Amino acid sequence: MYNTTELSIAEKLLQVEAVKLSPQKPFKWASGWNSPIYCDNRVALSYPDIRAYIAESLIDTIKREYPDAEVIAGVATAGIPQASIIADRMGKSLIYVRAKPKDHGMTNLIEGRITPGQKVVVIEDLISTGGSSLKAVEALKEQGVNVLGMVAIFTYDFPVAAEAFKKAGVKLVTLSNYNALLEIAFTKKILDQKQLEVLSKWRENPSEWNAE
Numbered sequence: 001m002y003n004t005t006e007l008s009i010a011e012k013l014l015q016v017e018a019v020k021l022s023p024q025k026p027f028k029w030a031s032g033w034n035s036p037i038y039c040d041n042r043v044a045l046s047y048p049d050i051r052a053y054i055a056e057s058l059i060d061t062i063k064r065e066y067p068d069a070e071v072i073a074g075v076a077t078a079g080i081p082q083a084s085i086i087a088d089r090m091g092k093s094l095i096y097v098r099a100k101p102k103d104h105g106m107t108n109l110i111e112g113r114i115t116p117g118q119k120v121v122v123i124e125d126l127i128s129t130g131g132s133s134l135k136a137v138e139a140l141k142e143q144g145v146n147v148l149g150m151v152a153i154f155t156y157d158f159p160v161a162a163e164a165f166k167k168a169g170v171k172l173v174t175l176s177n178y179n180a181l182l183e184i185a186f187t188k189k190i191l192d193q194k195q196l197e198v199l200s201k202w203r204e205n206p207s208e209w210n211a212e
Helices: 004-015 041-046 048-065 079-090 131-141 159-168 178-187 193-204
Strands: 019-021 037-039 071-075 093-097 119-127 146-155 172-177
Touching: 004 019, 004 041, 004 048, 004 146, 004 172, 004 178, 041 048, 041 119, 048 079, 048 146, 048 172, 071 079, 071 131, 079 093, 079 119, 093 131, 119 131, 131 146, 131 159, 172 178, 178 193
Parallel strands: 071 093, 071 119, 119 146, 146 172
Antiparallel strands: 019 037
């Protein structure tokens, strides 16, 4: 059901606890949501072998899905190190998009040199609702560049995110996803059947979910 990369990335993220699962003692997200899962892919940067595997997987995806890409754009902050590695290995131009303009100097929102018409691929580490990611895409489009699409390491696969990307007309490709993660976690006995059901239920309505 899932390809090798989807399952392998999920397994590696669990291995280094870049993804933590806690059905009984949920985490509190910045949005206020209670969640049985917390994902911080920046942890993977501290592990050279896994960092390299993620980078090569992102590069393979870009070559396959966006062969005409000229510029690699990282979304601040977690997308920046991934974009930097990729741009260097691919010999591409690198830029990054801030969450908000600097409050001094040139007050830049986009750092680096781009010109109208250039073909850009945006790099993210995690897709939740998609709001901040699409805000970065909009900032790039306002500069007249051609945003080919986005590549991310992991997505929760929230319907609201899928709808947002569809509405914005932005192609999104991810290395792994929530369901692949659950399959690996269950196979590796990180989750039992009851915990698996809790995590599956959370994804249905995360804003209203509470641990039972």
